[in-house]
Structure formats: structure tokens, C-alpha cells
Amino acid sequence: MKFKSRLIFSLSPLAFVLAGCSTFNSTMEGWSSRNNKRTFEVKTAWVRSTTAEDNLGFRKINRMTPLLVGPLVIQGNGMDGVTAYDRESGNLKWRLPIVNGVEPSAAVIRDRLFFGASDGNFYSVEASTGRVQWSFPTKIENLSEPLLEEGVVYFLSGSNVFYALDAATGKQLWLYSRQDTAQFSIRGGSKAAIRNGVLYVGFSDGSLVALNAKTGNVVWELQLNHNKRFRDIDAAPVLDGDQIYIAGYDDKLYCVSADKGEILWRVDGGSYSAVTVFGDRLLYATTNGEVQALKKQNGEKIWSYKLKEGIPTQVKVFKGIVAFGESQGRLQFLDVTTGKVLGDMDPGRGILSSPQVDEKNNRVYFISGEANLYAIDAGWVKQDYFKE
Template sequence: MRTASGWKRWVGGLAAAGLLGACTTVPVYGNPVTAGPVQPPHHFFTVDWWRHLVSPTLLEYAPREHAQPAYDAKNERVLTLTRDGLVRSFDAEGTELWRYTVGNRFYAGATVEDGIAYVPGTDGVLHALDAKTGALKWKYVAGEALATAPVLAGDLVLVASQSDTLFAVKRATGELAWLYRRDPPAGFTIHRASSPAVRGQAAWVGFSDGTLVSLDLDDGGVRWEKALAPPGGVTQFVDVDTSPVLDESGHVYAASYAGGLYALDAETGDVVWNSVAQGITSLLMHGNVLVATGDDRLDAYLGDSGKLLWSQTLEERAGMEPVLVKGMLLVPAQRSLLFVDPRTGQSRLAWNPGEGISAPPRVVGGKMYVLSNNGYLYSLRLDGRSG
């Protein structure tokens, strides 16, 4: 049996195009733990090291790791939040330095700044940890399962719960500054939550009743709210679970799962344009191009007009946020990590390190950290083209 050390510089095995559009699905190679290396047609990355963090439990079906790895720039460490309820810190060589126990699986990753890691727990607690030692500095008991990576806005930490509440907590002390809550709808909803977008003294965040709300960061007061749910009394899956994105032209973009994609004036909430495409779960803005990822689709729009540039059908469920790096879109699609050409939407390569990938990768310079659904953390060196 090959060991991790024996394959330390293992070249990431990849499958050529075939996971998007009308192409026939091809085998997806790439698990360095259980299979030998398969040379890809292009060397997009190499796997420097991996660490096994979580083993499947008895009768566990389709394990999922949803929390994006976090990076501690001050101490040059990567932090993982895994379904066994543990926070772990690793150095650049993959040595575990500390761990902190929460006890419940995580819906979202941590946020690290100035040596402090803010950890959103499904135990209903926001934990602030010393990123160097793992020691608890303070905690805020929200009483609701926290479902988004904390967003830092001045002296506040913003985090949303699975129960349609946005909490604003003071970074220095962990005291509650304010909260904003909406009543969930009567119909079925998506098991996700919108992370707020922040600019200046304003925040924009979506809710499961199909509403996008703009809030004043000073006191949580409502600046405006806009219903993005489709007309006609639709009550099923109207969630605005996409994290809103902002452009430099004063627009904010968000999507209702059933109501489609919207571009709105960030100051007034007036609709600029609307696409009826349904099932959108995450957004990425780059320049004037908006990339929308959905359960079975990947689209690109012009931000100013809403013109559809390209659209591809996925043969597997995607739903987590794509990442743009070295001229490629990296799309976690549960069964694999897709490498997509952002100019055309065509899949170029795919990598499955075992049980697929649900969490977005974390890119730090020329390195990328990937947490697979089978509980492995991989450190990859990116060798692809830039641009």
C-alpha cells in the first residue's frame, strides 16, 4: 500500500472535459489515497500533502463537509471545521498544532483576522478563538444554529442563523450589538442561509421568505427590503440563500431559488433587471461578469444588462460558491471539483479526491486547500496558467 509520504508530490489525477453540457460523463480520477496517479493532459496542480481528519461513522450515508477551510495569514496556518465538531489548525507542512471541540457538525467555515478565528457553531454559539493557540477568547450564545461564515464589518461580527436571524456581535467583547429577524415562510425552504455583503455602513442579506434586505450597520435598521419571490402566491423554495454580491456601479445581485436572479440598485432596492432562471444557489462577480451556480446549471451574465453570455447544464448537483483562480473557475459539484473555462463555461478538468467536494476551496497565493467529503484535507500547489 502506498503511504502519504510516498506520494507527497503526487500529481493530481484529473479527468478531461465531460461533466458539463451535452458531453458524455467520463471517469473522474484523482484520489491519491486509494489510487495511483493518473497524468492529466495539463498539469493544473500537484498535491503536496494530505491529512485524514474524519472517518465515516457506522451507517453514515453520503458524508458531507460543508465548511470552507479558513486561512490565518498572521500565523500562516489553515483552519478546518469538520462534521465531527472539531476545529483544527495546521501549519504549512500539514502538522496539526491544536484542536478545539464544539461537538456539532458545521454548516460554514471560520473567518480569521488579526490572529482571531471566529467560528460559527451549529451548537448556537459564536466562538472567538486565539488563532495561534486555539484558546477561547469569548463566545456569544445565539441560541440558533449558525449557518454562515462570519463577516467582519468594522467593530462588528455578522453571522446568520438557519432560523432567519442576522446577529451583529461586538468583535472586542462578544456582546450583542443588535439582531434582525424575519419569520420563516410556511412552505418548504432550502437548508441554507445567506451571508451578508457589506460596504460602508450598509449590509445586504437574504432570507428564506424570498426577501432581500438592506440594513444600517449602526443599529440594524432597515434601509429597504425587496421581495424576490415569484408572483402568484408561490410559497415553496422562495429562499434568497445566495450571498449578495456588489459591483462598482452601485448594483447588488441576489437570487431567489424559485424567483430567479435580480440586479438591484444597492441604495434604493429598485430592480435593474431580472432573469427567470431558477435554482440558483451561489454567485460570483468578476469585473462586469456575474457567474451564477445552481443545482444543475452554471450561467454567466453581463452585470449591467443581464445579458446571458453562456449557460451550461451540470450532470451533477453543484451549489457551493465557485472560486476564480489562475484563469479557471473552480466549482465544487459534490461528485468532484470542476475546472471550468470562464470564457465558455466548458469543463476542462475534474478532480475527485474521494466522495466528492461540497465546500469551496481556499486559495492562498499559489496554494489551495481542499476539504473533501470523505474527511481529508489536501494542500495543492497550483500550476495552471494565470490570468
């Protein structure tokens, strides 16, 4: 490395030496400062097709969030089943064929995996082997993520029937059915939330309903979305203390009292997915094609990022980084404080699944619209100025 100093020959010999040293030190300090700068890098660690055969027919929806279970990453697709891969190498560990595949995300506890499928059944599966423990017939496709709580699994079927099953045996404990007279509905379903023995779940008729977790009896219900087009509440309610954050598909984001079912505040812009609570902020992915950071206490906007096309998935936050997919675009990474773009990658055919983050290893997993499972390394790295 060469260091250049500008020498002024009219200076005394001492001044000459000091001037040269000063410039040398200044150059070194500048190099040291640059050397401490970091860049955000996004690299593909591996990618695997999750289907047993190439899909040459109608494009289906792939939106299950990958699950990290010990050394495995488990992924369902909307075509032919569920697969498990080694998290580090991407090597296939097991495959469970299911007719028409699995769309919604799954729940896991220890070595048990629970999910609803498009073949009209709800499954309990051994996560380490893919062996089915039991199945429960709903006789209709299942599109919502289940909730596990104290040995009971709760989920909403595609016919607006909400089930409570014994997680060990699959035995039905109770059900709650709700009619929807709308002609059109968004494909999806709300995952329930629970607090103090009360379940909160959204329905396709635009209602948020509180149910007794033991009996299924209604505690209160609140009609939120009155739109004539799509009234669906497919987003999961998010509990934060005594408040619930819940959104209708093409409606609004609501803050609701968990005890009484009263609306505390609302902001325009609906959503297909749940908000993400981060400190005093809400990260909100809207059906208007925006990701917004809002103040938790009143919904006031802090910053927003507008997609070029499509809608964003639910946001995940790790190490000050916001990660989400674009339904017709890329996997995006933003700064959580400012909303500034840090990096992205394009898997082709968009992303409908919320990403899964292995924060310890700065690795992000997601399934693309082509049913390919990606393992992406994303994070800050120090620049090396010795490399060309």
C-alpha cells in the same frame, strides 16, 4: 535526438545543402514550438481527515471554505469541530472539539477567527492556537458565514435572527428577527454585505432586507422569491458599485439597486451561493446544475458548463482559471474565457464547500463530503519533451 531530412538527389550540390538545412531548421522550429506548449496538471499535494474519529454514522454536511491564516489552513467539519494544519506539510497544529461541528464558513481578522457552530453558539477563537476567546449563545444551530466590519461581527442564526455583536467582547449590540411561515427550508443562511453603513442580507422567507448597521432598523425590504416550494435566499448579496447581485435558491438571479431596492434585471435559474464578479462578467453557479458566465450589465449568457449530476459550489477564479466543486462529483477547473474543461479530480462523495485558492502557489484547498481536507496543486506547466 535524430533529425531526418528528405534528400532530393537531382538537385545541385548547393541546392542539396540548402534543402537539408531547411528541413533541419523546420524540424527544430517545430520542436521548439511544441516545447513551449503547456499542459494543465492537477496533483494532490496532501489530504487529511478532519475528524477526531471515523464517522460510521449518518453522513453530515461539510461545506466550510478553508481559511488561510499565515502558515495555517483552518478547516471546520459538520461533525466534531475545527482543525488547523500547516499549509505546506499538512501536519496537524491544533484541534478545537465542538459538538455537531461547524458547517458555515468563517471570518478572520489578524489572529481572530469568528464562526457560528451547530452546538447553538457563536465563537471567537485565536487562530494561531485554537483557544476560545469568547462564545455567544444563540440556542440554535448557526448556518451562515459572518461579516466583520469596524469592530462588529454580523451573522444570521438558524432561527432567522440577525445579530450584531461587539467583535472584541461578544456583547450583543442589536438583533433583527424575521418570521418565516414556510414548512420547508433549505439548510443554510445568507452572509450579509455592507455599503455606506447599510447591511444587506437575505432571509429564508425570500426577502432581501437592507438594515442600518448601527441600529438594525430597516432601510428597505424587497420580496424576491415567491415560490411555494423553497423561498430561501441563502446566497450572499454581492455588491458591485451601486448594484447588488443576489439569487434565490430555486428562483432567479437578480440585479438590484442598493439605494432603493429596485430590481434592475433578472435571469432564470436560482442559486445556493453567491456570484463571483470577474471583470465585466459574473460567474454563476446555479441550482439547475450549471456554471454560467454572464454579462454583468444585463445577465446575458456568454457560456455555460452543465454538470452531469448535482449542483456546483461558488466559483473561485485565479490566473484565468475557474475552480468549483460538484456536490455529487469532482473538483472542476474551467477556462474563464471559454468555459472549456481544463482538468479535474475526484475526492469521492462530492464537494459542498467552495474551494480556497492560494494563487501565489497555485494551490487549491477544499473539504470533501467525507470531511477530508485536500491540498491540490493545479496550474499550467510546460511540457518536457526530453522525458519519456
